[in-house]
Structures are given as C-alpha cells and as structure tokens.
Amino acid sequence: MAHILLGVTGSIAAFKACHLASDWSKQGHEVRVVMTAAAQEFVTPLTFSSLTHTQTRTSMFAAQRNDCDVAHTPSDPLHINHVDDAKWADMLVIAPASADIIAKIACGIADDQLTSTVLAYSEGPKILCPAMNVRMYENAVTQRNLNICRELGWTIVEPGSGMLACQDVGKGRMEEPAAIEAAVADLLRATQPAETLPLRGLHVLITAGPTQEPLDPVRYLTNHSTGKMGYAIAEQARDMGADVTLVSGPVSLSAPHGVDVIHVTTARNMFDAVQERFMQADLTIMAAAVGDFRPVEQVQEKIKKNGRVNIDLHLTSNPDILAWAGEHKTADQTLCGFAMETQDLEANAAKKLASKHCSMLVANNLNTPGAGFAVDTNVVTVLKPGATPDEPIIEHWNKMGKQELAERILTELSALRNTDNTIPPKS
Numbered sequence: 001m002a003h004i005l006l007g008v009t010g011s012i013a014a015f016k017a018c019h020l021a022s023d024w025s026k027q028g029h030e031v032r033v034v035m036t037a038a039a040q041e042f043v044t045p046l047t048f049s050s051l052t053h054t055q056t057r058t059s060m061f062a063a064q065r066n067d068c069d070v071a072h073t074p075s076d077p078l079h080i081n082h083v084d085d086a087k088w089a090d091m092l093v094i095a096p097a098s099a100d101i102i103a104k105i106a107c108g109i110a111d112d113q114l115t116s117t118v119l120a121y122s123e124g125p126k127i128l129c130p131a132m133n134v135r136m137y138e139n140a141v142t143q144r145n146l147n148i149c150r151e152l153g154w155t156i157v158e159p160g161s162g163m164l165a166c167q168d169v170g171k172g173r174m175e176e177p178a179a180i181e182a183a184v185a186d187l188l189r190a191t192q193p194a195e196t197l198p199l200r201g202l203h204v205l206i207t208a209g210p211t212q213e214p215l216d217p218v219r220y221l222t223n224h225s226t227g228k229m230g231y232a233i234a235e236q237a238r239d240m241g242a243d244v245t246l247v248s249g250p251v252s253l254s255a256p257h258g259v260d261v262i263h264v265t266t267a268r269n270m271f272d273a274v275q276e277r278f279m280q281a282d283l284t285i286m287a288a289a290v291g292d293f294r295p296v297e298q299v300q301e302k303i304k305k306n307g308r309v310n311i312d313l314h315l316t317s318n319p320d321i322l323a324w325a326g327e328h329k330t331a332d333q334t335l336c337g338f339a340m341e342t343q344d345l346e347a348n349a350a351k352k353l354a355s356k357h358c359s360m361l362v363a364n365n366l367n368t369p370g371a372g373f374a375v376d377t378n379v380v381t382v383l384k385p386g387a388t389p390d391e392p393i394i395e396h397w398n399k400m401g402k403q404e405l406a407e408r409i410l411t412e413l414s415a416l417r418n419t420d421n422t423i424p425p426k427s
C-alpha cells in the first residue's frame, strides 16, 4: 500500500477529490491532503481530515506555529511539514489542478504549503488532473505550462469534454475519480520493484462469464455465471504485473482498466478468441461457464406458439475449449481449469484434471453455502496432478472472497510454473 499525497486546488471539481481521498483510504493506502486557500472555499479541510483520518494541511506557517488544527508534528521545530510530506509520499496527485497551480509548477513558484511541497517532492511519480473553463484550458499559456509540466515528468490525466460548471461546452472538466484512480494504480505498478510483481513479463489469458446460444432472434440458452470470479482473476493478474487478456461472455461488469477485454457471445465465439491467443499465453485460466450444448438450428424468425403445448429442442455439443487447450499446450504453458459440480465433486474434478491435461483445477460445488454463481465468496477444492492420474493432490480451501481467492490461485500457479509440476501435453 502506498503513501499518496493529494493536492487540492480552487475548482468546483474539488468535491471529486473527496471521492479520491475516500476510495484510496478504503483501499488501504495512506492519504495526506494539502489544500490551497482557494480550495478551502469549495470543500472544508474537515471533510478530508475525516476521510483520511489525518489532519489536512492548509497553511504553511500556521502549522509550524502550532496555532491551528493542521499541525501533525507541531512542537518539533525540526519538522518542516512541506519537506516531511514530500519525503513521505510515494505518489503526488494534484486533483483538481487549477490553471494557477499548473502555472506555478511550470515556473517553480513555492509561495504556499502545496507549491512548496511540490517543489520539495523531487523524485517519484506525479500526476496532474487539470480542471478549468475551456477558454482557460485552451489558452496558449496554459497549454505551454502543461507542456513544461510534462517535460518536468508530470503525467497529465487529460480533462474530459462536455458541459462545464460555467455552462460553457468544451474540454476542461476534470476526469472522473475512477479514471484518475486507474492512472494512479498504473503508475504505482510501473514503479513497484519486480520482486513484488510475481507475474511481471507473463501473458495471462483468462475466460470469464457465461456464453449465450441463440435459439431464435429473441431467445437464447445460457447459465447463471456472472463473470465475477474470472474478472477478479484478471484484475489480480494485472496487479501482479501480468499482461492480461480477458475473453468475456456477456456480463454486467465493467471492463477492468489495463486489461485487454475481448467480448464474445457464443461458445464458438469464445473458442475462436481463445484459439487466436492461446499460443502467446504463458498462463491460461479458464473460469468461463461455457455452454456444453447449443441448438442445432438457429431459426431466423421468432418461434411462435401456434397452439402447441410442447416443442422439441435439438441440441448439439459445443467445442470443448479446455480440452483443446490441454491438447495443444506446450511444456512451458500452464493451464488452469474450473469445474462446477453438484455431486461427486472430487471424482468428477479428478477426471477433468487428467482428461483435460490441466496443471491445476479449481472445483466448487454449487450446493455449498458461499460458493458458486453471483456471490462474492467461494469455497473451492483445488486439484493438481499427483504421482498417477488416479491420485491427484487435493486441497480443500476455506471460504474466502473472490478477490482473495484470485490472489491465492495466481500465487499457486506462479509457484507451479517454478516447480514445473505440470502434466505434459499430448504429443
């Protein structure tokens, strides 16, 4: 978890900075906020102090004199707040960044707590999130100042376009907190030491969600998968440094930032997408609930009742994507399958592990409380190849959140890659 120093300046967008402070604190980061005098006209320092559980820095000299509520080390004259904060921070974010602060940074002015902190923060990632009226933003002097900031190593999260608070329409609206958080997460990952990113340099291919098999233009066969498990694995693999491709069936989840998402509908679409990308993948995790069967025929017009009580549906089997991957994987590829069972979990999962040539299989029982579709937790049994196909190594993992489970699965697979404990591919 990082030390994030958040600078807030005088803009209506200051309210969005409250979301940033709140989200980062909830995510476990330590957040300190420095406000300019103008920023305090829009949001109170108390809001940020409450959200971050730390005194908001608002004044350079009052804090040193110990005569206001902002001193965090007031009685020790050896502590100079703007220098201490600059040394403490892993990441400096100014959101919103006014035209004024951008100009001051470009010129090296240090006439208040925030600008002095900025100047004392010499190394480390730093992000500016401009927010202003479109005319101020497009003004040549602002653009020149932004270019100087880029040259000084600042990452600029470009403002969006649309109706601005002043009723003008154009570019200048500060980017939404989610996009700023994604940019910060990217920069934090990029500056993390390699040993903390066990999947750095690996391509990870993940499938997630259900498939839909059309019957006619308005109906389809599908299952209850929400994609939560596969998406959690994709996000976790990204956070562990991997280059991630997610082949996703239709779900209502947002595409994870920094992940290449391929949207598919049918099992055959998913098969095509996997076949195209499989050989580039070091690690493939198939968490999708792929429909085993599809209607033999997809009729072009809506099927009408026409007075019938029963109709016959003729189904045919879909391609077995996991089996194909198991047959084609090379010795240096790692393959993890998922199995959802309602009975004989271990026996069925052991059969699947061996017959699909998986390096690991994660099985769960739909009838176990806290496991299965649409819940945020899972209870799984993990199988790995043992001495013989009849004797797999079986581990029962306790109930845990899908994000935590994603991390455990990836840690386990990363360890497996290092011990070369995979079933060799069929020749």
Ligand SMILES: Cc1cc2nc3c(=O)[nH]c(=O)nc-3n(C[C@H](O)[C@H](O)[C@H](O)COP(=O)(O)O)c2cc1C
Binding pocket: 008, 009, 010, 011, 012, 013, 036, 037, 038, 039, 097, 098, 099, 100, 101, 131, 132, 133, 136
């Ligand atoms: C209602 C209102 C909204 C403002 N919004 C912005 C803004 O979005 N961006 C900006 O650069 N300046 C904006 N300003 C002007 C700044 O607050 C002003 O330039 C101030 O000196 C910035 O100081 P600071 O950079 O120290 O925070 C606004 C002023 C007012 C009165």
